[in-house]
Amino acid sequence: MGCGAQGGTIKMVSHHVTVSKLSKSERSIRAAILIQQWYRRYVARMETRRRCVWSIFQKLEYISEQDQLKLQSFFGNMLVHYKSLQGTNRRSLQSMDGKVIHVIHTCLTLLTEDDGPHLDTVKVPDDYDGPHVQLPMTLKGLQTMIVSFKQAKILHDHYVMLILTKVCKLLQSLPNITKATTHISQQITICGDLHGNLDDLLIIFHKNGLPDNDNPYIFNGDFVDRGSYSVEVALILFSLLLLYPSAIFINRGNHEDYIMNIRYGFVDEVTMKYPDNGHTIISLFNEVFRWLPVACLIDGKVLVVHGGISPSTDLKHLNTINRNKYKSLLQPQGGSSIATGDSDKDWRQLFDVLWSDPVPTNGSKPNTMRGGGVYFGPDITDKVLDRNNISLLVRSHECKDEGYEVTHNNKVITIFSSSNYYQHGSNKGAYLKMTPNRELHFVQFLNTNKDGHLKLSLRHRISVIESSAIKELRKHINSNRTNLLNQFQQYDTTQSGTITVCQWVDSMETVLQLGLPWHTLKHQLTQINKDGRVVYSTGLDEFCVKDKLKAGAKITETLYRNRTTIETIFKLIDQDNSGYISMSEFESCCQLLEQVTGTHFPPETVKNMAVAMDINHDGLICFNEFLESFRLCDT
Structure with missing residues (x-):
């Protein structure tokens, strides 16, 4: 034992002597390397947590959209x-x-009929202190409107109805697939989902300039729902279209739909801001949404659609469809369900370009996560692009942590323009600038208006986002607790109240089918005892009464x-x-x-x-x- 101890002492002294022989600069380098290694491990852990949080938010969002289609x-x-x-x-x-x-959609025609007041009967009172709108739209009038929206002022009902009525007439003259060019302005800007985020729209205009004939824009759908300023965002975009009809292109997204608006907040926002004429304004918005083009073709070679493509996507067919005939794209014509809507080829063409998502594997299959559209692989992209003689697909529809993503051998670009989409700090927004020779320049941004956010450390910011994600996940677990308990108890044959971690992970995925990293999340969702087994009831105790059979x-x-x-x-x-x-x-x-x-x-x-x-x-x-x-x- 003495030799062992002595050997240890000699080793320690030897190490001390070795270090002491290093020069000051060498010791500094070693210290810097150690700090660098520690920091890299720290950042890697933070990134793992952030990706996990991201996965939770995204899966729960898709489950919600799937429920909407059901x-x-x-x-x-x-x-x-x-x-x-x-x-x-x-x-x-x-x-x-x-x-x-499905009767909701058959009833939709009559439910959205408007028998309320008309434009000429809605008068602007003398004491109204908001912006005034005169048509034809002027740049000064648009700028005044934007300033008033920044001051949280509400545009009067009369002016909202005026803008919607005029823009609807303009949209009726446009084809399903509009055509844009970069050869006049030498560039074009493409924006993705905004989801009622006025601050992000204003950031884009601040960084990239207001749209005009020398600075054309494409807004690729989903500019309403979820956010608190969907009305203002929509009115700014529509006013821009009236001001520069040849330089502004607005595509329809899957959220420019009456049924989606009911569930995701736009109808509530309109009703709150316009209590006297809300039903009329909602009806006008719905009519405008149904007339929005569904795609834009840049220089005849770059296709811009909100969702994506399917194996059957045919631009010639898509351009011949009467896009206004569907009161809601969640329902094919004639009241049939989405599942049996394949016989309605017009509807299928429209629905797929608004709801589909790209995947890294070849082939095409139903988009089971969202409940609508398809997953399309790189081979489908190649076939559809070649068949339609285009070289690049730009789409939105999916939140990306960096604001954009390039996939399918650089043939598919996803652009998303709403930062902080799930939670403040959860993702950047981005927009895409394209030149005539198709040089691409991505511009990222992050809205940091929230007080105190920048004062938090990286760890604290991740913790805030993580806390919000876990809270939402717990709600989803709560809504499935009976099925979870039944699944847990199948493994717990001795009724001990515990199961192994692997059994808990398998149960969570079997019931919830979210594809989340349950091993990583187990400590935040349940309790592990000293034997390393999961006390599965602890993950549910805070949600339900103890007597689950009550x-x-x-x-x-x-x-x-x-x-x-x-x-x-x-x-x-x-x-x-x-x-x-x-x-x-x-x-x-x-x-x-x-x-x-x-x-x-x-x-x-x-x-x-x-x-x-x-x-x-x-x-x-x-x-x-x-x-x-x-x-x-x-x-």
């Missing part, structure tokens, strides 16, 4: 149940199952999971956006159901159903009463 199934089954509900009672209403359907717990969970879907249905029936369903609105809904099903609902039956929903007997059905009436339970 919404059409909800109304179809509701129709089936309505047939059997004539003369029924409230208890039968509560027993409706939770499969979900009566009604499963129904409540299903309601929670489908709350957004039910809220969308409620908003569709609530035609005046008052927040309540009146008797006349309920009767109107039943009349629409009659038209679709060919089944007559006696007035007494309609009245009984409405009375059954009106729990507090005030003559109106609020959302909570509507939610209670449609308690969903697994059959």
Whole structure:
């Protein structure tokens, strides 16, 4: 033992002597290398955490869009149940199952008909202190409007209706595929998704200049929804189009759609900002969105579309479609579902270019993550580009952490222009500048207006974003807790309350199917005991009552999971956006159901159903009463 100890001492002394023999500069270099290695490991850990957070946000976003497309199934089954509900009672209403359907889109035509005030009847009061709009649009008028929007002023209803009416007439004269050129201005700027982010739009204009005939722009869809300033962003883009109709190109995105607007915030924003004429303005926006072109061709060689392509994409066919005939692209013509919409070739052409995403593997398959469109590989890109005699595809539709991405052997570019999309600091925005010889220049930016954000260290910024992502993930876990518990208990044959980490990971992926790095997330979502086993109930305790078999717990969970879907249905029936369903609105809904099903609902039956929903007997059905009436339970 003495020799061992002595040997250790000699080794330590020897090492000390070796280090002491180094010169000061050599010691400094060694210290710098150690610091550099430590910093690289630190940055790598932060990057791993950031990528994990990114994956959570993106997967949950796609799950939400998938749910939106499944919404059409909800109304179809509701129709089936309505047939059997004539003369029924409230208890039968509560027993409706939770499969979900398509009548929403068949009803859409009448639900969006506007019988409200018209432009000439909406007057601007003398005490209005916001910007005034005169047509034809002038640069000074546009600049005044932008300044007022920066000051959080609301453009008067009359001027909003004026701009929408004029831009709709202009759009009706445009083809499905517009043509842009770089040969006059020697460049063109392409912007991706903005999603109501006014600050980012103004950053782009500050860095790249306002659009004009010498500085043309393409805005590639999804400029509304999610953000708080979708109205302002849309009005600025439409005003620019009126001012420079030959230099501004606006493509339709998958969010320029009435059904998407109901779920993702644009309808709520319009209703809040324009309570007196909200329904009319929403109807005008919907008409404008349906007339937006779906693609832009630059110099005949660069195709700009919002989503992407599919094996059947044919530009000649795409350019012949009557794009305005679809009240919502979430529903093919004739009321058929998306799943059976392949027979409607016009709809398929439009739907695929707005919803598809590129993947690194060859081939094409349904876009199961979003629930619509296709995944297309490099081979599909090559075939479609060659068949249509184009060399480059520029698309948006997907948030990228750097604001852009180049894939498919440099033939597909994704550009995304909304920074901080998921959470402040989550991603950069970017725009693309292109020259006549197709030189590409990507410009990145990050909106840093949020107070105190820049004062935080990298670690703290990542922690803030990570906390938000975990919170959203926990909500999703909460909505699936019964299925998760059942899956956990299949592994826990001894009822010990614990399972192995691998079993927990397998259970999470089997039930949620999110493709997340569950091994990395396990410490944030559950508890690991001293034996290295997962105490799986700890991941669910904060969400549910301890007695998971308590009566009604499963129904409540299903309601929670489908709350957004039910809220969308409620908003569709609530035609005046008052927040309540009146008797006349309920009767109107039943009349629409009659038209679709060919089944007559006696007035007494309609009245009984409405009375059954009106729990507090005030003559109106609020959302909570509507939610209670449609308690969903697994059959």
